[in-house]
Amino acid sequence: MLTRRDVLKLGGADGSVLFVRGRAQPSAANTLHKPVGEHPLICPYCATGCGMIAAAQEGKLVNLEGDPDHPINRGQLCSKGEAARGFVESPYRMTKTLYRAPGSDSWEEKPIDWMIREIAKRIKETRDKYWIRQDDDGYVVNRTEAIAFLGGSSNGNEECYMFIKFARALGLNYIEHQARICHSSTVPALGESFGRGAMTNHPIDFKNADVILIEGGNPAEQHPLTFKWIMEAKDRGAKVIVVDPRFNRSASRADVFAQIRVGTDIAFMGGMIHYILENGLYDEYYVKNYTNATLLVDPEFKTATDLDGLFSGYNPTPDNPNEKGVYDRSTWKYQIGEDGYAKRDLTMTDPHSVFQLLKRQYSRYTLPMVSKITGIPEAKLKQIYELFGSTGKVDRVGTITYAMGATQHSYGTQHIRAYAVVQLLLGNIGRAGGGVNALRGHSNVQGSTDHALLYHILPGYMPVPDRKFPTLQSYLEAKTPKRLLPNAPNWWENLPKYFVSQLKAWWPDVDPQISYHYLAKLGPHVGGKPDGSSDYSHHALLHAALAGVLKGMIAVGQNPAMSAANVNMARKALDSLEWLVVLDPFETETAAHWKRPGVDPKNVGTEVFFIPTPVWAEKTGSITNTGLWAQWYEKAAEAPAGTVDEMYFFTKLVEELKKLYAEGGAFPEPIVNLSWPEWSEEQAVAWAKEINGFDLTTGKQVASFTKLKDDGTTAAGNWLYSGSWTEAGNMMARRDSKTDHPAHIGIYPNWAWCWPVNRRIRYNRASVWFDSGQPRDEKRWVIRWNAELEKWEGDVPDGGWKPGTVLPFIMKSDGLGHLFALGLKDGPFPEHYEPWESAVLNPFGQQNDPVCKVWHFKDLDVYGDPKDYPIIATTYRLTEHWHTGMMSRNVPWLLELQPDPFVEVGAELAKQLGIANGEWVLVESARGAVEAVAIVTPRIQPLKIEDEKGARVVHQVGIPWHWGYMGGGARPESAGNALTPSVHDPNCFIPETKAMLVRLKKLDKPPKKIDLNYGVKG
Ligand code: SF4
Secondary structure, eight states: OHHHHHHHHTTTTTTTTOEESSSOOOOTTOOOGGGGTEEEESSSSSSSSSEEEEEETTEEEEEEEEEOOTTTTTTEEHHHTTTTTHHOOOOOOOOSOOEETTSSSSOEEOHHHHHHHHHHHHHHHHHHHEEEOOTTTSOOOOOOOEEEEEEETTOOOOHHHHHHHHHHHEEEEEEEHHHHHHTTTHHHHHHHHSSSSOOSSSSGGGGGGGGEEEESOOHHSHHHHHHHHHHHHHTTOOOEEEEEEOOHHHHTTEEEEEOOOOTTTHHHHHHHHHHHHTTTOOHHHHHHBBBBGBBBBOOOOOOOTTTOOOOOOOOSSSSSSSSEEEETTTTTTOBBOTTTBBBBBBOOTTTTHHHHHHHHHTTOOOOOHHHHHHOOOOOHHHHHOOOHHHHOSTOOOOHHHHHHHSSSTTHHHHHHHHHHHHHHHHOSSSSTTTTTEEESTTTTTHHHHHHTOOOEETTHHHHHHOOTSSHHHHHHHHHHOOOSSSOOOGGGGHHHHHHHHHHHHHHHHHHHHHGGSSOOOOOOOGGSSSSSOOOOOHHHHHHHHHHEEEEEEEESSSOHHSSSHHHHHHHHHHOOSEEEEEESSSSOOTTTGGGGOOGGGGGGOOEEEEEEOOOOGGGGEEHHHHHHHEEEEESSOOOOOTTTHHHOOOOOOOHHHHHHTTTSSSSSSHHTTOOOOOOOOHHHHHHHHHHHEEEEEOOOOOSGGOOOOOOEEEOOGGGTTTSSTTTTTTTOBBBSSSSSOOOOOOTTTSSSSSSTOOOOOGGGGGHHHHHTTTTTTSSTTOOOEEETTTTEEEESSSSOOOOOTOOSSSSSSSEEEESSOSSSSSSOOOOOOSSSSSSHHHHHOOSSSSSSEEOTTTTSSSSOOOTOOOOEEEEEOTTTTTTTTTTTTTTTHHHHSSSSSSSEHHHHHHHHTTOTOOOOOEOOOOOOOEEEEEETTTSSSOOOEEEEEEEEOOOOOEOOOOOOOOSTTOOOOOOOGGGGOOOOOTTTBBBOTTOOOEEEESSOOOOOOOOOOOOSSO
């Protein structure tokens, strides 16, 4: 007889045992059984990218199970993946197109044709009325600040590409999606360090590591099938270290666990950098040859050791009222020689060399100091530093993996940078089993980022033109970087080819010199609202609505009424819109914001259009997993009658807009001349081919981005994906999971396709000896030079040049990994700062990130004092739930596993507050409150810390953030983001949703559940 616990174990609820169901053995030929209607799918939840096989008859799913041929999950699924059929068959799926008039208390059912016509009218009226041809300073900017596009990282690549083409053609600047609020700090951190802002390796690669440091993530619960590969390494003898505020399920399988005070990870990593340098644990060959340690920095540059936590150039009085300060970064640069290249000292003894500056920067991060800040005992710190530092040898390798616990801080970018600095010192980048491995949350948040649903980039990470560049020529000249070392490949020299090809993909019949003007230009907001800056990011967007600048919004698969930091502010922002279009399979809190608890619909003037959409199993396309594998999935089931496919909706909307603009309007050309395929069931194929790119003279698909040109004869929607759909066919649909690398490192090159150019381990030329091209680690070699055949073997090399010629970090203009960062706003080296809300004083002087952004909108953006809110809090996710809960609380099986919001409270704190296990409590911050069940646990222990106020104990609590006022398990006060602050990292504007101050109070009785009030159900 199985106990409930046994069943939970089988479901992966303890993070250790996963479902293995159905066809556990790989099929003989990796083929699909079409006669019984089998279709390949990729799991719609986390970005591990597990394969599924769906069987359908007469358009209905009859089975959904793990794909036994898939190289990552090999037939297994975690509890969410296993329940995914319940997502398709959820009783809460919406099937009617609904309209809510301003002030109304109910939805009205409307035909889709009427909805599309009305939405097109709203877009045109708003765009025309608030069109900005010239800004306050006279620059031509061709944009509107009155319309926003939001979403959708659960959509496929082809949909995301379609969204961005639509939004850019309208001239929007407010274009954002989930990546801004989850991993946006990863992109500048890894981009600045290595050249590309994405995971360096891939999920299977964890099996190759000797030491795995998990910090700021919890893959046993959030990425269970990625964790499987960490366990595979452990079975082989690897050591697993977990550093986290809670003893979580990853920690339960670790060899070493350290409980850290929330938000002090840079101090922890700074201590590791100090330890590695002091004890000579770094890989000297790698540091000298492959990092910028040898380069000389401007003699005027000062580290944070010299200036009490600040770097040289600080100005505490910026123009922007929401910024705390601003740096003049003119000393954060290399010394340039007469030959025009950066100066280098190969001995690394020059006091201005990056290596010596690094030593100086981290000289304060001693074991006693780090222990006082983090609360981790010195002996434990030493144990971890020794263990991870042991990977600085060629026959040892270590990896660091993380997720939101690392990214969502006011200094999140620098946090990830600290990982990069450690891994560069230890020579762990470019190697099998190494890397800095960002674990992405949404199934396609990598792809949606690649396709640039973000205000500041275009697909393929090209910068959006700024108002300062009035012509294509001036933009390309300014944005194409100059080489800083003679043997640096400086791949971004190719920017003109990619940029012009993108313009030709969008407006093929228009000269690129002209279509350049079709792109909205970045620059300060006109009229100074919401804060006069050039920030159009997620939080700025919401503040623009509050300030009356933003009038209309289209949200696809995104739920800001739950996912934004400080949701009480975000919900008011939605109330301030004139119109809102929501496309989603479920009636989200965003769609229903006007009828939320405590609000009288009469007082909300927002007109809302709700379009119910199919779910992933009812569509075809590709999604890109956290390891950058673009994987094709096939429509398995028919969507319920009444749902509206996103491609159909946007195609018809564009047709309607083209019709309206043919009759005139503000700057009609970008819309009228926009290329757009006709609607068909196969439209995803047309988009995929456009993304890959083709030769306009022959009509043939290009084989890779090396075929793209800047003369207007090629078109490619996203250069990074060139090679994904070539003349040889759809590379993303490949299913060979038997062919591996000769060293069996698990790269499976013929399974799906990986950007760029199907390379599976980025920066892999740093894994070989520079002159010979032979692997430094023979056992786990990634690439090697075959001198006889004069070619590289193994993975696709990161640059195919001969050994001894060019440096390995090809996207950097110096070809080197960056210990010293040149392009960040808050410092060339990571420095420890306290979270904006903190109960502790920073012993290094400067309390907070000196250039972080702190919003102040009336009484909505407010901040707590430790006297009133003495407890440190963090938020996190559960295995059984999914972000804002729409894709899991609406799945009855998952809701049953985790029905109620809860807060984890340490036993000592619970005793102090008189709270017993299972009692309901109120968790309050300065901004809002959550009613939750107290789980009194030894998993969170009190921490001993010390600052100017003396040695003392601090308490922390942890809160999952999935519950809201709509969907299964709805409760009035349950959103974790009601507690979080409106504070941002200065580099990427990610909010600090992982650190805040709260207080706890026992509730007399459980709060009421909400009587579900779903729209007009059929
Ligand atoms: S949620 Fe993630 S780990 Fe779980 S089955 Fe889906 S892709 Fe795999």
